[in-house]
Amino acid sequence: MDMDTVIDAARLRRFMERAYRAEGFSGDEAAQIADVLMQADLFGIESHGAQRMMYYHRNIASGSVAIGAQPEVLRETPVSALMDGHFAMGQLTARRAMGLAIEKAKKSGVGMVAVRNSSHYGIAGYYTLMAEREGLASFSMTNTGPIMTPTFGREMMLGTNPLAFCMPADPVPFWFDASTTVVTLGKVEVYAKRGKPMPEGWTIDADGRTCTDAQRMNRSILAGEPGGVLPLGGEGETHSGHKGYGLALMVEALTGVLAQGLMAPEMCGAHGDHTSHFFLAFDPGLFGDAQAIRAQMSRYLAMLRASAPAPGQARIYTHGEKAFEAQALRLREGVPVEANTLRELDEIAAELGIGSV
């Protein structure tokens, strides 16, 4: 198997900005898109960083992402807004939407923004960090194209449908960002690129049998064939797969349905070109002294980290800790980029006529 290449973080960011300017975005837009992608790579979420650039490149080429489109606010109250992304790059629309939710939360205590006609927006949790920097708690969710089979089903009727939530705390926030599937399609792709078999219980094939062949499942999912990724909790109800299915449905209710956009089965492609998002930011200070609440959150996270590990385990982590540790390391020592991904970046550079990474 090919080795990862370690690339200086600033250099990778400059490449991303160069690429998006060459795609036709303004310098400011290119910097915004790169910031979302870099956050994923710095946090060690390799499936959603540079690895996603070829997918975006193709979407821009096909016109399913519209260069120069401006997201529009269709409806607004002091606590809410409905936006139409007009198929702009998801990162640009989502940053605008969470920015609006933050603005409302600062004035009214809470802000909810639903968005339709957007596109793949990167890691859901990026946007919750925008709120966190303002001392706010927040949610970020998106629907995606269909990849998840419902409990007892074999057609892909729901998306990866990630749910992110962040609550300010020290030394790092509680930063939770998880798909409602057992694993993301990004993870299946990474296994497929590496030629590694997947654990049982991640996906079922067209016959409803558990399948560990990542390349086969990646192909069949992208082709929209029956079978797909299982919900969090796995197959059937024994280990509560119906809960993961329900969480995905909740995310779809708050995104595609609430924003009156497309729902997973109506989208083309597994990632979903015309996704909907939902953002909710609120001020913990509504409920008491914000610093005291932050201190209580920090105290609880510390209790969890100090609790006894299971035999053979070194310690307990809280969500966000590993991501911020990875970021510190990668800012210092560089970002490991997988060989297949590096080839894709070179291909993009050649097609756009820009210097490679």
Next chain:
Amino acid sequence: MDMDTVIDAARLRRFMERAYRAEGFSGDEAAQIADVLMQADLFGIESHGAQRMMYYHRNIASGSVAIGAQPEVLRETPVSALMDGHFAMGQLTARRAMGLAIEKAKKSGVGMVAVRNSSHYGIAGYYTLMAEREGLASFSMTNTGPIMTPTFGREMMLGTNPLAFCMPADPVPFWFDASTTVVTLGKVEVYAKRGKPMPEGWTIDADGRTCTDAQRMNRSILAGEPGGVLPLGGEGETHSGHKGYGLALMVEALTGVLAQGLMAPEMCGAHGDHTSHFFLAFDPGLFGDAQAIRAQMSRYLAMLRASAPAPGQARIYTHGEKAFEAQALRLREGVPVEANTLRELDEIAAELGIGSV
């Protein structure tokens, strides 16, 4: 094994009301508590109906639930409130809190209410139905005493921490109510009462090994010994147990932390006497025509139900469907009550000097 006894729903409700009046509650309070318990029994959630009465009976006797206590609003804005339950019966406090969230959602579009110093409030989803009857979407969450081990841990540091969400739809709403553990403690109790072994992957014992002995695990959990129920997603990270752990932490952040109440490890007993809740209700009409959004939700649920089942499965369900079907059946034909539970109801009746069920 003993057979279930089928009891007329109205008769069971009258028994509950009689019992809570005899415990010292007003007629109105007794009716409110009975309504929450009956909803669980009618929906077929046997762990949270009559089965819970002995637990409440003991809490009232020990004084950990305070008869006559009045929940108090400590802080309020047009979109939020913080309440102190003053250890009143959880159902009474939670109904007041969701009522307040609904009132705010009707005036301001959204209402968020955090509650501390409450007690076990029954099924989380009961309260979302209060909002659903007003055409609102809503969340209901509670922390509980510690029963869940964090990923890679072996101490019970988190509660069952259920998350309920409801979105209006026809013919039945999307009604999701799930613990963030693989299974609830109620389910372990039901297996223990029936003397049935549990499936692997629900609980781990003090040595961190999967344990199927429901009676042993029920005892050790109630005694607060190491080991406990696994998060949704199971042991370790392979099937994303860290997601269930994170969802539980999210619920704790929004309940115990936000309301500045006790957190799971600070509570006595597995159910938790001094729980905190969080309610959020909002008007879908903020984002567009409420009827159109309701119709889109209904259409998506219908698509899911009509999708192809896995081999050997009859059909796909959406969340809430089975509950409303069970309710129609049980209102017509009565509520099956397990033999052990029936003995407990007789014991309660004898102690309170009231007629048995």
